[in-house]
Amino acid sequence: MNFLSALGDGLVIARRNLIKLKRVPDVLVFVLLSPIMFVLLFAYVFGSAIDIPGGSYREFLMAGIFGQTVVFGATFTGAGLAEDMQKGIIDRFRSLPMSRAAVVFGRTASDVVYNIITLTVMATAGLIVGWRVRGSLLDALAGFLLLLLFAYSVSWIMALLGLSVPSPEVLNNASFIVIFPMTFIANTFVPAESLPSVLRVFAEWNPISSLVQAVRELFGNIPPGAPEPASWPLQNPVVYTVFWACLIIAVFAPLAVRRYVRVAKKS
């Protein structure tokens, strides 16, 4: 099975997933509403209470919400796979002369499209509440690409989880326990410097912090008077984030594919 035909099979599966998304839009609508709600909640409820020296909290906030949303969105990958494994269609796939990696690869690929839709809706919501890109358009584009890359890598973690749980419901609950602290003990909603010592160290080395920091810089949303970050990851956020994304893909993609082959064989 060569790489090109594996890619082709993956795209066939990705197309199938996107058709399903179009046909069952309730999922998409629900998942889109929550980031919009987050934008509004933080902008209007916390916006006045949380003070960012020298800048606007709403602008500071947007990168954080972008980051949190795409990481949360990765749960979708796992839930989708967990659901697929319960359906009869998997038996069909297993009997076809297709690449063994195609089902997992196709799922992570269709979720990139899904993330593009989410980011577009959120950016629009952000623009409405007063968020602006202060840097160059090219930098902003790089910021969105970085979000997509990191989200893609987390998709592979969730793919492995989705293939390891008995049902999609379990995945939603399990991932919630991990993702919530990961996205909150970070500089998503408050500057990392303001956290107490242990949490602060965790936040500084948390790749979600570096992702948000990088996006904030690329969008030109760092408040003018903000202190220079003290830790290396936050000083070199783009490099650090890309490093993590590649590392996660390199480790979890083979694990997820292997897991798929094993699970598919057992049933």
Place this chain on the structure above:
Amino acid sequence: MKEIIHATGLVKRYGEVVALDGLDLSVREGTIVALLGPNGAGKTTAVSVLTTLIEPDEGAATVAGIDVLSDPAEVRKLIGLSGQYAAVDQDLTGFENLDMIGCLYHLGRKKARSRARELLDRFDLADAADRPVKTYSGGMRRRLDLAGALVAESPVLFLDEPTTGLDLISRRELWGLIRTLVDQGATLLLTTQYLEEADRLADDVLVIDKGKTIAHGTVDELKDMVGGERIAVKVTNRDDLPAAHEILGRAAVGELQGDERSRTVVAPVSGGTRELAGVLEAFESHRVRISEVVLRRPTLDDVFLALTGASAESGEETPPPAKPGRRGRGSR
């Protein structure tokens, strides 16, 4: 004729349950072979091994000369499978399902599309082609699933209980479709628990029970194995069953088969209608009331009863002639 499916000594265990217990199997090119057996006999497991879905614990199998264990990817290029439950995507339309399957068989975009339309026409699904499958009836889903197995015009087809759960009309329709496939030169292995289905479709029947082949032959050969005719009597009152056993026992040339729940006793006889008249007279003089009586050729069910002491269609044991020491059956 060339042998196209060959398996020897297949063993598959699920914990305590032995799903396949040294199954041997051979299918010649261009024939329809039915694996007949009750639920849990190991039919689905056998098909799963031959279609590379599961690996057996022991034994070997080839499809079109290719080893199922060492080269599953090659085998998948040659087979079409339609499973026990419809393996189609509910959210996709009929067309999208077949188109996707065609692409995954690497037919190419254009060929996949035209093949999908062609099959939808042939399976009488053209009107529903662009509707999501979840709006289909059970029979339509089965037809679509069967169409899925035919997308690549694979030379070897596996249909696992293709008509289970369908009403009689849909079942007859599907039988017609299946038969045309083989007229076009495909080889077909199908599993069924319906004796009539094996009777109608199969050139050869393998009767399997508890993971083993217990008989093999054409439908007529199997019926001849049991021989003669049968008188089946259904008594009106359950209390009359012992009397019915006694009366029929005198006329029978072999062992009686009784089923308490349906209040039926079946006796193999040799005297035809003359015997029947005598039996009816005996029932009359003993004042045993009968609600049904038939004289018939043996059915495959009789074959199955004679071989295993259990009814194939119900998968349940009938008390009198049951052999001792039967093991429990698993879900496979």
